[in-house]
Structure formats: structure tokens, C-alpha cells
Amino acid sequence: MSETLDLTEVLGRLLRAEKILLLCHKNPDGDTLGSAAALYHALKRLGKPEVAVLCADLIPPRYDYMQIELFQGQFEPQYVVAVDVASIQLFGDSVREYAQRVDLCIDHHGSNSGYADALYLDSSACATAEIIYQLICKMGVEIDGVLADCLYTGISTDTGCFLFGNTSARSHEIAARLMEAGARVRDLNMILFETKSRARLAIESIALSNLEYHFQDRCALIYMTWEQIESTGVETSDLEGLTSLPRQIEGVQVGITLRQQPSGSYKISVRTQPGVDACAICTRLGGGGHSMAAGCELVGGLDNAKQAILAEVERELCRES
Amino acid sequence: MSETLDLTEVLGRLLRAEKILLLCHKNPDGDTLGSAAALYHALKRLGKPEVAVLCADLIPPRYDYMQIELFQGQFEPQYVVAVDVASIQLFGDSVREYAQRVDLCIDHHGSNSGYADALYLDSSACATAEIIYQLICKMGVEIDGVLADCLYTGISTDTGCFLFGNTSARSHEIAARLMEAGARVRDLNMILFETKSRARLAIESIALSNLEYHFQDRCALIYMTWEQIESTGVETSDLEGLTSLPRQIEGVQVGITLRQQPSGSYKISVRTQPGVDACAICTRLGGGGHSMAAGCELVGGLDNAKQAILAEVERELCRES
Numbered sequence A, B: 001m002s003e004t005l006d007l008t009e010v011l012g013r014l015l016r017a018e019k020i021l022l023l024c025h026k027n028p029d030g031d032t033l034g035s036a037a038a039l040y041h042a043l044k045r046l047g048k049p050e051v052a053v054l055c056a057d058l059i060p061p062r063y064d065y066m067q068i069e070l071f072q073g074q075f076e077p078q079y080v081v082a083v084d085v086a087s088i089q090l091f092g093d094s095v096r097e098y099a100q101r102v103d104l105c106i107d108h109h110g111s112n113s114g115y116a117d118a119l120y121l122d123s124s125a126c127a128t129a130e131i132i133y134q135l136i137c138k139m140g141v142e143i144d145g146v147l148a149d150c151l152y153t154g155i156s157t158d159t160g161c162f163l164f165g166n167t168s169a170r171s172h173e174i175a176a177r178l179m180e181a182g183a184r185v186r187d188l189n190m191i192l193f194e195t196k197s198r199a200r201l202a203i204e205s206i207a208l209s210n211l212e213y214h215f216q217d218r219c220a221l222i223y224m225t226w227e228q229i230e231s232t233g234v235e236t237s238d239l240e241g242l243t244s245l246p247r248q249i250e251g252v253q254v255g256i257t258l259r260q261q262p263s264g265s266y267k268i269s270v271r272t273q274p275g276v277d278a279c280a281i282c283t284r285l286g287g288g289g290h291s292m293a294a295g296c297e298l299v300g301g302l303d304n305a306k307q308a309i310l311a312e313v314e315r316e317l318c319r320e321s
Helices: A007-016 A030-045 A061-064 A094-097 A128-139 A144-157 A170-180 A185-193 A198-209 A226-230 A236-242 A279-284 A302-320 B007-016 B030-045 B061-066 B093-099 B128-139 B145-158 B169-180 B185-193 B196-208 B226-231 B236-242 B278-283 B302-320
Strands: A020-023 A050-054 A079-083 A104-107 A118-121 A212-214 A219-224 A254-260 A264-274 A294-300 B018-021 B053-054 B079-083 B104-107 B119-123 B212-214 B219-224 B255-262 B266-272 B295-298
Touching: A007 A104, A007 A118, A007 A128, A007 B185, A020 A030, A020 A094, A030 A050, A030 A061, A030 A079, A030 A128, A030 A144, A061 A170, A061 A185, A094 A104, A094 B196, A104 A128, A104 B302, A118 A264, A128 A144, A128 B030, A144 A170, A144 A185, A170 A212, A170 B169, A170 B266, A198 A219, A198 A226, A198 A236, A212 B185, A219 A302, A226 B226, A226 B295, A254 A302, A264 A279, A264 A302, A279 A294, A279 A302, A279 B104, B007 B104, B007 B119, B018 B030, B018 B093, B030 B053, B030 B061, B030 B128, B030 B169, B061 B185, B104 B128, B119 B128, B145 B169, B145 B185, B169 B185, B185 B226, B196 B219, B196 B226, B196 B236, B219 B226, B219 B302, B266 B278, B266 B302, B278 B295, B295 B302
Parallel strands: A020 A050, A020 A079, A079 A104, A104 A118, A219 A254, B018 B053, B018 B079, B079 B104, B104 B119, B219 B255
Antiparallel strands: A212 A219, A254 A264, A264 A294, B212 B219, B255 B266, B266 B295
16 A cells, blocks of 8 residues: 655655656546646756656547646656556556556545555645646746646546535635636636537437436436447547436436447446435346436347336335335 | 625615615526515515515426515615616516615626616626625525525526536635525536427427538538417527527538518627637628627528528638638
């Protein structure tokens, strides 16, 4: 397991370090990138000549405003820092060389596996960027527009623009400070939250046209066949977002999403309102999860999968009412 | 025109007033209701025995948590206060009796027509609830959970959950204070932002199935016939939300929404990215608006309306590129 540090110790180690490599997780999101970018800029501001960011996957061009310097072998890393990476599997194969020698990990995932030599973990933080904000304040580095943009990106994306349950008073407090420091929130919100891919919209259209209501409208169900998914070219991350859709409908207590896999089986996501146990529904079909979000996978055709999941939903709704 | 007050004068008048009637605008939203409810609770807390809220339309049951006391003739109003109502037409006919004798209006709309005897206007506030928050702080009334819920509702709904361009550092700052005071932000966000009506989803499905791309995908267009709109029973407020959809698509510079009216004509909304002038497009068709959001109405069938608007979009895109 990792040695556990407090924030002052984290700062001390970073101040002593040279030739610093900052590692992000694969399929990078706004928080891992915003955290790495903010830390990169702050360390440069402290006068470190050699700092760079490495990620196994390409960084989507919409994040160009972060002005990240990517690692391309321009120095021999002496100190490796992972940000927002909960386990070693999440680095991706192409950066394995460095993933196995992480000196320091800064993270907000309670599930962090402790793979790094030293760990700073705050699971009450809404995003790793919230921790990086505190660290940069402690450094005495002034937060300018670019730093503010990077940190706002991490906090806003991990909270779904201050919508999700992890949003805290501190999230809003920091957002206020970042706006005062010059974060271009209007432009960033447009880029981060008001842009959908054509593929996402196409699969959403298909899913909505396959919307069914069951059990006096207490259950809503959408499904997508593999052929439909493939025809849109949609990315997996876009598909994940769809699972919240059926439960959002007024009066619906159980929202079901069936997504056919290339193998033909159906991956099923169950989202419930408080009082209906999603985990109980899925566990009886060999899956599992949390009380309001669970999943399972069923072989056989669409009708079989539907029948099986609806039977368990009915059982749970009867128990509940 | 109204006499212009500062916040201290507003407070003085409210402290002297008795038998206070609080007026909301028709088709009430989270801000007019949250502002009225918060002011109602604060005035009660100051020991005013007779305060009540009046709105021309029914208050949607999802706002029940505000615990608003409605005016039903239980006292003879001596002081009438309008919150978040920019012009006298917005009260609705059934409350005309009081709308014509408003003593004080508290508002954040720069377009306020000055119909009240006295006006407190702060167009830099993201919501009227932001002003009410400042007023309640000035009163010295402690903000408890219910008050915090009401004020959070106003601020979060008018900013689209801190997404829209009117979101300021002050919006986030106040949200932080309200969470500390006990606002049940997780539950409220679920009610306010994660719940869609069946009708809204049905019309969204229809609109998406009618999605067209034009001019090398720089323009996206959706349309809804009156028959389709009527078949879903969707409310006008839900329809307004759809107009932002086509512009949200990656790479799209002009998003067009055509909505047939009961008369058969088409109401057209144009939303653009910076650099493309929505107002220029609509002005040439007899409409108008702002540089990134404009509208017009065209008689004749769907094909005519489409042809006319697309011709103007093409002209504007050619000018731009």
C-alpha cells in the first residue's frame, strides 16, 4: 500500500522534485486533464524547467485551451505523479513503463488501489481538480486565466456542471474564485456541456423511438441493437450517458437500458428512484451494483432479455408498493 | 416611470408594510416562485402576520417543497410587491386587479417597463432570487433549509444549473452559502433538472427523427408540424427548450427549429455560433432578435418555410466564410 501524505507533504515533495512527469488516465476526461494541466502550469510557474504530461490516449482537441505540454521524451523523468488515476489498469498499456513507478498519486476516488509509492487521497473532493486547486493555493502561485480554465474544467465536468450529487459548497466556492481569477466559464460551458456529437444524437433518436412504458408507466425501457449502435458510430462514453435517460421521465421509478453487444448478448443498465432497489433486480440475474444504479448481462435475443429483466422489475415493484 | 430604490430603501418599505401581497408572473418558473417564497418566509420570520403569494396560473406540484401560502382573500392587501415580473402583461388577466397597483417591483430584467410605483432593478443579477438573497441577509433573518431551498431554486433554474452565460462568480458564491445553510441541492437538482415530461420526450423524439443537415453540415434543422406537437400534448415551455438542440451538434454553426402554429404558419428559431449573425438571417424574413438567437414567422407550407430560411442561411454562411 502507499504511504499516506497530507497536503503539506505533497507540496514539499513537489518542490524538491525535478524532471516531473504527470500521468493521466486513459480515455482522458476533463478532470484528469484539467488536474494535470493545472499542476503543469503551476510547477512551471515555480521555475521547474522540465515538466510534461503523458496520457495513453490522444487528448481530444476540444481541450486545446489547456495548453498542455505533452511528454515526448524531452527529458528523463525523475519524479512521476499520477492525477485522478484510481488503479494501475487505468493508465493504458502504452504508458506502462511509467505507470509501474509512480512516486506520488493525487486522487479523489475512494476506491484508489494504493499502487503509488505515496498517495494523497481526499474522497470528499468532487474532483481531483478541487485538490489541485488547494495545492496551488498552498504553493502561493497566483491563479491566472489559463490555470483557472484548467481547474474549472476538472470541477465542472466531474460534477456534470454542478448537477451531480458530489457537488458541494466547496465546489461552488472554488468555481466563484476561479471565475474571479478569469476562467472563461461561458466559452468553456459551451465546449464542455452544450456540444453533442452527431453520433450521440443519432443513437439518442433511435433509443427514443424504441421507448416503452411498463407497469402503469412506473418503468420505462429503451433498447439499442448492435446493428443500430454500429450504424451511428457512437463512442462508448456517449452510450453511457444514455442510461440515465429513461429514469428521467416524470413518474418513472425504474429506467432500463438494453444495449446489444457485438457478441449478441444484451448489457442491461438499471437506474431507479429511491425506494426501488436496482441492485436486487440485477443480482437475481447474475449482475450487481448499487441501490440506484446496477447492471447485468443476458444472453439470448432481445425478447428474452426484455422478458427476464421486466419480470424482475415487476417483482421488485410489487415488493415495494 | 417607477421611483428607483436602493436595497436599504426596499428593506425600509418592507419593514413598514403590513398585509403584503407577493405577485409572481404567469407561467411561473423557479425564479419568480423561489423569490416570492423566500420573501414570504423571511417576512413571516420578521413577525408579519399577513403575507401571501398570488400567481395567475397554478403552481406546478414539483415546487411543493417551497411551502408557499397562496393568497385566497384571507386579508385585504395593503402593500403589493411583484418579484421577477418585467412588464404588466406578464401578470396574467386573473390578477389584473392587483397588477395595476403594484407598490414595489424587485427584478433582474434589464427590460423592466417601470410599471410599479417603486422599482429595485439589478440587471447584473443572474436571477431575482440573487437579489432576494441579499435582501434577506440585510434583514438579518437567518437562512434555514426552506429559505435556502427557495433561493437555490431561483438561482439554479435561471442559470440552467450554472450553465448559461448569466452565471457569475456571485451565483456560485451564493450557491455555496445556501448549501451550507442546508439547501437540499441533490434532491432539488433531481426535481428541477433531471426530470422530463413524457410529452417533452415524445416531441424530442419526433424532432430528432426530422433532423436534417445542410451546407456541408454547417447547418442543422429540425421541424415539428402542428399535428405532431398536438399529438404529444407538450407544453410551450418544453418546446422552447428544443430550439437549442440543433446548434448543440458538433460543427454546426446554425441551428434552425421550425414549429408549425395552429394557424398553419411556421415559427422559426435560429441559433448560431459566434461569427454567424442570426439576427441578419431573420431580419431579411421580417423577424428579428439578437446576434446568436433570433426568430421569424413564415406563412405557407413546410417546404416553403424551409426553402426561405435555408436561402437566407446560405447567404449568411457565404458572407461569413
